[in-house]
Amino acid sequence: MLSERQGTILNIVKEHSPITGQHIADQLHVTRAALRSDLAILTMLGLIDARPKLGYFFIGDKEKDLLSQKIMDISIESCLSQPVIVGEHTSAYDAVIAMFTEDAGTVFVATDNILAGVVSRKDLLKTAMGNNDLRALPVRMVMTPVSKVIYVQADEKALAAAQRMIEYEIDCLPVVHVLDTDEEDKKDLQIVGRISKTNITRLFVECGLGRRT
Amino acid sequence: MLSERQGTILNIVKEHSPITGQHIADQLHVTRAALRSDLAILTMLGLIDARPKLGYFFIGDKEKDLLSQKIMDISIESCLSQPVIVGEHTSAYDAVIAMFTEDAGTVFVATDNILAGVVSRKDLLKTAMGNNDLRALPVRMVMTPVSKVIYVQADEKALAAAQRMIEYEIDCLPVVHVLDTDEEDKKDLQIVGRISKTNITRLFVECGLGRRT
Numbered sequence: 001m002l003s004e005r006q007g008t009i010l011n012i013v014k015e016h017s018p019i020t021g022q023h024i025a026d027q028l029h030v031t032r033a034a035l036r037s038d039l040a041i042l043t044m045l046g047l048i049d050a051r052p053k054l055g056y057f058f059i060g061d062k063e064k065d066l067l068s069q070k071i072m073d074i075s076i077e078s079c080l081s082q083p084v085i086v087g088e089h090t091s092a093y094d095a096v097i098a099m100f101t102e103d104a105g106t107v108f109v110a111t112d113n114i115l116a117g118v119v120s121r122k123d124l125l126k127t128a129m130g131n132n133d134l135r136a137l138p139v140r141m142v143m144t145p146v147s148k149v150i151y152v153q154a155d156e157k158a159l160a161a162a163q164r165m166i167e168y169e170i171d172c173l174p175v176v177h178v179l180d181t182d183e184e185d186k187k188d189l190q191i192v193g194r195i196s197k198t199n200i201t202r203l204f205v206e207c208g209l210g211r212r213t
Numbered sequence: 214m215l216s217e218r219q220g221t222i223l224n225i226v227k228e229h230s231p232i233t234g235q236h237i238a239d240q241l242h243v244t245r246a247a248l249r250s251d252l253a254i255l256t257m258l259g260l261i262d263a264r265p266k267l268g269y270f271f272i273g274d275k276e277k278d279l280l281s282q283k284i285m286d287i288s289i290e291s292c293l294s295q296p297v298i299v300g301e302h303t304s305a306y307d308a309v310i311a312m313f314t315e316d317a318g319t320v321f322v323a324t325d326n327i328l329a330g331v332v333s334r335k336d337l338l339k340t341a342m343g344n345n346d347l348r349a350l351p352v353r354m355v356m357t358p359v360s361k362v363i364y365v366q367a368d369e370k371a372l373a374a375a376q377r378m379i380e381y382e383i384d385c386l387p388v389v390h391v392l393d394t395d396e397e398d399k400k401d402l403q404i405v406g407r408i409s410k411t412n413i414t415r416l417f418v419e420c421g422l423g424r425r426t
Contacts, residue, residue: 045282046272052265059259071421096342105335105383121334122318129309129340159421162414169316171410197384197410201375204417208284208372 006038013048013058016073020055067074071207074158079203080175080193085110092142093134106172107203108191109143115151115189117143146189151176156190158203159197219251226261226271233268248263284420287371292416293388293406303417305355306347309337319385321404328364328387328402330356359402364389367405371416374408385409 002010005028013026025032038093039056042048048056059160067097084104086095086109095107099121108118119142127142151174154159161173173196176189214221218241234252238245238344252269255261261269270299297317299308301324308320322330332355340355340420341347364387367375386409389402419425 046259049262068421068423071417076214093342096338100339106386121338125309125312125334125338125341128338129306129347134342159418162418162421166411166415166418171318197414200414200417201410202379204284204413205372205375205379207420208281208375210281 002042003038003213006042008036009038010047010058013042017057018051018055024056026069050085066073072157072159072213074203075213076152076156076158076161076175076193077154079158079199080195081199083108083174083191083194085113085191086139088138088140089118091117091135092124092132092137092139092159094129095119095139096128096134099124104172104194105196106194108174108194109139109141110191114179115146115149115176115191116140117145118149118172118174119143120171132195136183149174151189152195153178158195158200162200165197165200174208215255216251219255219408222248222251223255223260226255226269227358230270231264231268232384239267245330249331264283271279283425285370285372287416288367289365289371289388289406289408290367290376292371292412293408294412296321296387296404296407298326298404298409299352300324301329301351301353303352305332305337305352307346308352308355309333309341312337317385317407318409319407320352321387321407322352323404326404327392328359328362328389328404329353331362331385331387332356333384358392362387362402364402371408371413375413376409378413 007025010044012027013019020174022033031193041052049060050056062179078201084098085108086098088109099107106118106120108115109119117140119139123142123144129136150164150168150170153163154175154177160203164173165171172194174189174191175193176191179188179190181188203212220223221241222237225240229236234245234248238248260272262272263269297311297315298321299311301322312320319333320332321328322332330353334354336355336357340350360381363377363381363383365377367388367390377386378384385407387402387404388406388408389404392401392403395399416425
């Protein structure tokens with residue numbers, strides 16, 4: 001987005017802050033007047049700033065930090081979707097139906113809203129390819145059991161959810177509250193919602209259009 | 214991320230720019246000294262700026278514009294993936310195999326790298342559910358034909374791809390060069406790559422961690 005000369009000026013300011021307009025002009029072997037519009041654009045973009053009697057300062061890195069800080073502040077709760085849930089005794093066939101009816105790529109399996117497992121389009125396609133009778137097959141036999149499910153907690157940030165989806169190559173995570181149980185070492189995962197790459201893509205669009213503050 | 218008082222100060226500066234530190238203190242019924250650290254933080258975050266003899270200016274909106282500008286500048290070419298392509302005479306079964314082998318959610322159908330159609334995990338799951346013999350079914354019968362395919366051009370921005378995926382509810386788009394053909398009104402789409410919600414999620418993580426400049 002910057003012209004070559006604007007890039008050069010930015011690098012000069014970066015190395016020599018504070019530096020006067022005249023000194024920048026000297027380095028580029030042009031007149032001060034020739035630089036006026038480039039300096040105005042760089043200032044307007046917030047990449048450099050002018051202080052009276054001192055000259056131009058580089059402030060590009062601060063901008064970068066602000067971008068990442070804005071993204072880091074987005075909570076999962078501000079962007080999650082409603083979960084699509086089927087019971088543990090549902091057939092794989094009915095799980096596919098729920099998936100198409102709700103147009104979700106991932107369905108959660110639960111009893112009383114406590115997560116038992118997760119089943120994805122990929123799991124079901126693999127099963128369907130294996131010549132199984134999906135009507136006779138309980139979804140439990142196809143799902144990833146809760147002990148192996150990657151999830152996020154409701155008070156985490158959207159960035160953590162996005163990182164986890166990339167790291168584990170998953171399209172969708174259950175958003176949960178972790179509850180203590182009577183048994184030691186056993187936690188229940190109470191389903192609060194789901195967050196998918198679709199939610200993250202929507203956030204990216206909102207940030208890009210300036211609709212998230 | 215801001216304290217309640219910092220938020221109040223920000224709103225005062227927003228409404229009354231330029232305003233002196235003393236006038237802000239008066240409005241809050243505190244001393245000028247009591248505000249010093251809050252004003253320093255807001256200045257450091259780039260939300261307000263101080264000009265000698267004038268006072269504090271609100272510059273929060275400029276920051277917001279810069280955030281979106283950074284995202285707007287990301288090109289598709291900087292983040293696309295290699296396409297997964299099968300021939301037009303491939304069976305639906307072999308398209309599924311390609312999908313699993315390459316771990317892609319979407320496969321392009323093409324001859325000589327010119328797009329003929331697109332087939333997704335969802336299309337194939339739907340077909341598999343219909344008791345079809347996928348080995349005997351040409352992928353052409355299952356794919357979305359090129360006339361109905363939503364795509365992006367290689368010189369567009371990642372933001373445009375993300376918007377299109379959200380608007381049309383698609384997980385992955387072909388990235389193409391549009392070529393003129395001998396026939397009038399007929400364009401060929403030459404496949405350059407693919408961009409998916411996974412690529413956008415990865416961009417979101419990179420922006421959030423400050424790894425994109």
